[in-house]
Amino acid sequence: MRTVRVYEEAWPLHTPFVIARGSRSEAVVVVVEISEDGIKGVGECTPYPRYGESTASVLAEIAALIPQLEAGMSRESLQQALPAGAARNAVDCALWDLEARQHQQTLAQYLGTSIPHEIVTAQTVVLGDAQQMASSAALLYEKGARLLKVKLDDHYITERMMAIRAAVPDATLIVDANESWRSEGLAARCQLLADVGVAMLEQPLPASDDGALANFIHPLPICADESCHTRSSLKALQGRYEMVNIKLDKTGGLTEALALATAAKEQGFDVMLGCMLCTSRAISAALPLVSRARFADLDGPTWLAVDVEPGLPFGTGSLRFSDYQ
Numbered sequence: 001m002r003t004v005r006v007y008e009e010a011w012p013l014h015t016p017f018v019i020a021r022g023s024r025s026e027a028v029v030v031v032v033e034i035s036e037d038g039i040k041g042v043g044e045c046t047p048y049p050r051y052g053e054s055t056a057s058v059l060a061e062i063a064a065l066i067p068q069l070e071a072g073m074s075r076e077s078l079q080q081a082l083p084a085g086a087a088r089n090a091v092d093c094a095l096w097d098l099e100a101r102q103h104q105q106t107l108a109q110y111l112g113t114s115i116p117h118e119i120v121t122a123q124t125v126v127l128g129d130a131q132q133m134a135s136s137a138a139l140l141y142e143k144g145a146r147l148l149k150v151k152l153d154d155h156y157i158t159e160r161m162m163a164i165r166a167a168v169p170d171a172t173l174i175v176d177a178n179e180s181w182r183s184e185g186l187a188a189r190c191q192l193l194a195d196v197g198v199a200m201l202e203q204p205l206p207a208s209d210d211g212a213l214a215n216f217i218h219p220l221p222i223c224a225d226e227s228c229h230t231r232s233s234l235k236a237l238q239g240r241y242e243m244v245n246i247k248l249d250k251t252g253g254l255t256e257a258l259a260l261a262t263a264a265k266e267q268g269f270d271v272m273l274g275c276m277l278c279t280s281r282a283i284s285a286a287l288p289l290v291s292r293a294r295f296a297d298l299d300g301p302t303w304l305a306v307d308v309e310p311g312l313p314f315g316t317g318s319l320r321f322s323d324y325q
Contacts, residue, residue: 003070075096
């Protein structure tokens with residue numbers, strides 16, 4: 001006999017998370033617990049307004065599905081019952097977690113994948129003035145972060161990037177504009193980023209403006225985030241992006257994320273593994289994808305004032321597992 005519980009949680013951040021789309025001071029997540037014969041699987045999602053989601057809408061989507069879940073709905077049936085998005089993610093990951101625990105295995109063991117003893121993850125440098133961002137980058141680097149993800153909007157790009165690069169000359173930098181740029185001037189900005197040694201640019205244009213990237217010659221890889229949700233996104237990205245950012249909240253769970261990672265590689269895309277602001281529960285569900293990713297951007301829980309217990313072993317810019325397979 002299965003039972004399902006769904007609820008929301010709010011986790012305060014220790015520092016405001018500021019990007020081109022706005023500022024946040026807490027991570028609001030929805031948690032799904034599915035219990036069967038004394039074993040409980042847990043999944044978590046972060047509803048995202050950019051995709052038309054709210055905590056209320058996600059709770060309602062999941063609540064409507066509870067009778068079917070308690071009657072034994074499978075992950076395969078779930079893919080048809082809910083669209084890709086946060087609600088399906090929480091349920092899908094809870095079902096995966098339940099299956100793995102029923103087999104007395106970690107999720108990675110159950111999937112037959114291994115997790116590196118150390119995962120390098122990006123640490124985010126949020127929006128501020130040039131000196132604030134440079135100081136933040138320098139502090140993160142001093143604490144051990146070697147991969148920094150720089151958030152930009154449409155202003156002071158040269159000043160910010162020159163200051164950051166001067167502060168951390170040896171760090172690997174990736175840049176995320178969160179759809180805030182326009183096609184005018186994009187070539188010059190890409191050249192600037194390449195000149196300061198940026199390794200990748202993520203989603204510079206609104207997803208609706210992807211056409212401007214067709215036949216656009218650029219000196220560094222461009223990664224699709226808001227433009228890539230599931231395997232069905234890939235065809236439109238050909239010739240426009242070199243990389244896709246896989247997030248379980250966009251794919252609607254680990255089931256589609258695994259399929260997307262396989263399809264992306266087959267179609268010539270590199271993979272970045274990303275996350276929303278979340279607890280360690282959400283990152284645990286994504287770990288089986290780490291070995292497929294060129295870049296991992298999994299620092300969501302490091303923004304929390306307090307993480308869920310037990311949390312993952314985050315350092316600054318890394319996850320270190322002494323014995324996790």
